[in-house]
Amino acid sequence: MTNTTIETVMDFDVPARDLWEAITNPSNFKKWYFHIPHFTITVGESFDFYESEARKFLHHCTVMDFEKGKKFVHTWEHPQQSKGSSVVNWLVEPIDEYHSKLTLRHEGLDTFADAGPEFAPENYQMGWDAIIKTSLRNYLYLIEKLHFSININSPQTIVWETLWGKESYTKWTSSLCEGSYYEGEIKPNGHIHFLIPNGSGMYSDIAFFKENELVIFKHIGDIIDFREQPLSEETKRWTGCFEIYRLMEINADTTELEVEIDVTDSYLEFMRKHFPESLEKLKELCETK
DSSP: OOOOEEEEEEEESSOHHHHHHHHHOHHHHTTTSOOOTTOOOSTTOEEEEESSTTOOSEEEEEEEEEETTTEEEEEEBOTTTOSOOEEEEEEEEEEETTEEEEEEEEEOGGGGGGGOGGGOHHHHHHHHHHIIIIIIHHHHTTOEEEEEEEEESSOHHHHHHHHHOHHHHHHHTTTTSTTOEEESOOSTTOEEEEEOTTSOEEEEEEEEEETTTEEEEEEEEEEETTEEOOOOTTGGGTTTOEEEEEEEEEETTEEEEEEEEEEOGGGHHHHHHHHHHHHHHHHHHHHTO
């Protein structure tokens, strides 16, 4: 059997000590990683955690090696799904006084073959990439995930149509910016330009789509004068952020809409104030149809 190994590597614009604290201090990593109640860094001791509050996928880990500020190594097992055992290496390197590098190496993934396709190496690669390159990056760069929800007395299909109808989209987003609109199609693998009348905005990919239920936008970069711009040092700090719209039917005439948005520090207060206003406008539009 081969020793299947994957790696996720990323440079961060923070000192190595801050990166180290983010990945080894439970009060820090519970904000971007998992909640691990009995976390330990002591070699030979173990900790367990679940992937979500629904107690899905028990993880069992035993600390194998620890070198403060540089290296943290532990096993990674799924005792409820597999007899296999793998090893996760967290390696931190300083680049200079203000920059650092993280290498996440996960070895031995082939041992989970008995758990089925959900535990395939490519799924771990996607998972670690999302955790390191988006969740950890967002935490270090003060990008916060805001959560909003609203109950709308309209069927799910009406709420979806009102969200993404070109005319109604401009109406319900008016409290964010008057005249907002988008170009492109809300569909699988769609590419969207979110714009305001002066030609500024943002371009995004649709990372996941299920009509009338869920759409996930992955924001890529800025638009100036109606043209997509190459990633600058500033946009590299937030590219890959997500905006998620999830619709759930409560009954035939009532829909719950949940929205999650990754927001940079400079826009937090604005979005906290004005996005609920937009959702109230959306509710009004839906309920008068």
